[in-house]
Amino acid sequence: MDKGLLIRKIIEHLKGMLEAGMEAARATSAAATDPDSKAENKYDTRNLEASYLARGQAARVVETREALMEYETLVPREYGAGKAIGEGALVALRGGDGEFFCFLGPAAGGMEIEVEGSSVMVITAASPLGSRLWKRRAGDRVELSAGRAASAVEIVAVT
Numbered sequence: 001m002d003k004g005l006l007i008r009k010i011i012e013h014l015k016g017m018l019e020a021g022m023e024a025a026r027a028t029s030a031a032a033t034d035p036d037s038k039a040e041n042k043y044d045t046r047n048l049e050a051s052y053l054a055r056g057q058a059a060r061v062v063e064t065r066e067a068l069m070e071y072e073t074l075v076p077r078e079y080g081a082g083k084a085i086g087e088g089a090l091v092a093l094r095g096g097d098g099e100f101f102c103f104l105g106p107a108a109g110g111m112e113i114e115v116e117g118s119s120v121m122v123i124t125a126a127s128p129l130g131s132r133l134w135k136r137r138a139g140d141r142v143e144l145s146a147g148r149a150a151s152a153v154e155i156v157a158v159t
Contacts, residue, residue, distance in 0.1 A: 003076045003090050003159060006103060006115045010122060012024045013111060014068040021064055025057035067107035074106060079158040087125065090134060095144075095153035104130055 012117040027090075032050035039047055077088045083088045085091060109124040123130040131144045133155070140155045 001089060001101070001116055001118065001120075001159070003088075003103075006120060007071060007074060007076060007092065007111060009113050009115055010105065010108070011068065011071050011104075013113060014064060014071060014108060018061065018068060021057065021061040022024050025054065025061050028054040028057050063151065064108075069107040071108070082137060083158065084137055085133050085155070085158055086135070089133075090120070090159045092156040092158075093142075093153045096151055100157060102129065102133070104133065108117045 002075055028050060032047060032054045039045070068094050074088060077086070077115050079085070079089050085104060087104055087106055090103060091100060091102045091104065101118055102123050105122045105124060105141055108125050109130070111122040113120050113122060123133075125131060129144065132144065136142060136155055138158050140153050141152050142155065143150060143152050145151075
C-alpha cells in the first residue's frame with residue numbers, strides 16, 4: 001500500500017473537516033451574537049447554549065488545523081523487517097475478523113481512510129491500540145480488550 005497516498009488522503013480529509021468546522025463555527029458564532037437570540041425571560045438559555053457551542057466549534061477548528069499542519073509536515077519513514085513500530089508506521093494486523101490496517105499517525109486518530117480498496121484506521125500512540133502496538137514488531141501478538149471481552153491480533157507487516 002502506498003503510504004504517501006494514504007497521507008495525502010488523510011490531508012484531504014482533514015482539509016474537508018477544517019472547512020466544515022470553520023463554516024459551523026461561523027454559523028454558531030453568528031447565532032450566539034445575533035440580537036434576535038436575546039433571552040426572552042430568565043429561563044431562556046438559547047444564547048448561552050449557542051455561545052458554548054460556538055466555543056466548542058472554535059476549539060475543534062483549532063485542533064483540526066493543528067492536525068493538518070502535523071500531517072503536512074510528516075515525513076513518512078519506511079519500516080523494514082525487524083524495525084519497531086513508531087509514528088508513521090502502516091501496520092497490517094490479523095485477528096478473528098481477518099486482516100485490517102492501522103496507520104500510527106501524529107494526530108487525528110479515529111478516522112477511517114479508503115486507500116487502494118482497503119480501509120485504514122488512523123490511530124495515535126495515545127490510543128489503546130496505538131499504545132499496545134508502539135515498539136512492537138512484525139510477528140508479535142498483541143492482546144486487545146474491550147470491556148470484558150479480550151482478543152489477540154498478530155502484527156503481520158509493518159511498512
